[in-house]
Amino acid sequence: MFKRLVDIGTPVTFDFEGRPLTAQAGDSLASALLANGVLDFRQAPEDGTVRGPHCMIGNCFECLVEVEGLGTRQACRERVRDGLKVRRHSGRPVPGEQP
């Protein structure tokens, strides 16, 4: 797992699966979740296995989460904000498309 060695910003509270979690301003959603010990971000529709961030630079799409009920977002390319509601993603994301 990961631990925070250096602070990058002021505390931010967001909601993951109904639980309040604390991150720091400047965190991506992926780093915010990893800093809280969350590794599994989504369930792959094809084989039902759980997946989590793999590349951290927007390439692998394994970090997909649901943000504010709006559908699929890449957690490594999205910034965390106070009060943001985030859930694990499950189901089939359409290529090149955020349903």
Next chain:
Amino acid sequence: MTEPVIVIGAGPGGLAAATTLARAGAPVRLLDEQPAAGGQLYRASERIGGDATSPLKGWLGPDYGAGLPLIRAAQAEANIDWRFDTAVWDIRCDDDGIALGLLSGESVFQDRAAHVVLATGAQERPAPFPGWTLPGVLGIGAAQTLFKDAGLAPEPDVVLAGSGPLLYLFAIQLLNAGITPQAILETAPKNIAPSILPALFRAALRHGSSLVKGLAWRRRIDGSSVPHLYGITDLKAAGDGRVETVSFRHGGREHTLKTSLLLVHDGVMPNTHLTVAARCDHQWNDQQQYWHPTVDAVGRTSQAGLWLVGDGAGILGAEAAVLQGRTAGRALAADLGLTPPDAGTDAADRKALDDLRVLRAFLDRQYPPSPVFGAIADDTIVCRCEAVTAGEIRGLARRGCMGPNQARAFTRAGMGPCMGRQCGNSVGRLMAEELGQPVDQVGHYSARPPIKPVTLAQLASLAGKER
């Protein structure tokens, strides 16, 4: 001249190209999907370099420190119009120039220029092995990204596996931060094979300082308490919903380690989604097993007006990206009828670039793509998005499937959200191997826009909008 040159990517290559063009008097629009300049190597340079109290600068080392002056030099140019948080999702070359589809926040818009410089860099080479889709298995570059961006570091039970300069560099950065990884499992052999010695001697003559640095890294790692094994094979990750154990063979025996985090690395390869979408000519680098666009000595692609600098043109490293950016910037300025800045250093830049090519020829031979990740077992997933295994791809090839694009239609491999960024390289190699043909004959996936996720609602809002 008033029409801006568009530079895509604010890493070392793009920063150098933009600065050179701006100094020549060309207006430049510099786009990057990230919120700040620096690209992969110099990521978060402004935050970390600008904070005298941040220990990260010291931990990351002197090479990382070279990024901030590059960024500051670009910021000093009034001719550069910076556009961060702007992703390029479409590129088309036609008789009127180059048209781009851009996405910024929730807005989608179009831009167009006669001259575009791509500096879109590289990605870690996907390294398939049993268990690589488990949460907690990340790239070494991915973990380094978290280190720079978020100050997050692996806990000491971390296992590093694979090969290449980035493996050593990150191990050193962790040691600097006081973290001693549980183990380093290198897939490369310890000794340099006799057949590689001539390349080593040539590199020593042309770029000895880098070899000395590499040796010092290795000595520091081997002098630490971290177990460092060479030539491991049969890497596997296992666990229930997340990685819990790593196993491998070494010294004729199977070993298993408990861990919560496995970081792997098998080198980097160019990002080719934009250049494939732009229908640039590409060629296969058989030694490094990757596709890269064909460019001339100063960075012109096969598409008129479209230039490419940095690791996106073939992996040469950040120092080379800067030299390529400057060289291309000067050549493009001359094409535009402007006086290129620092024309006197052009010959020196090209010589320095040649030296780096000689260094890379050695690194490429010492760290080829590892057979540990290349010999993919039939039941290992290659397409992570659609859970397609190597065996399915091999089976298709045996049944007469012609190449990656046909395999994509049959299996959906490459049709998931990552659009083949993770499986394209493996699928091409697997099919070529099975068909007994060279990879460049088998071909690669085509790329259809949008190459970044764009919603239908965003697309619908596009009508008629520019910039």
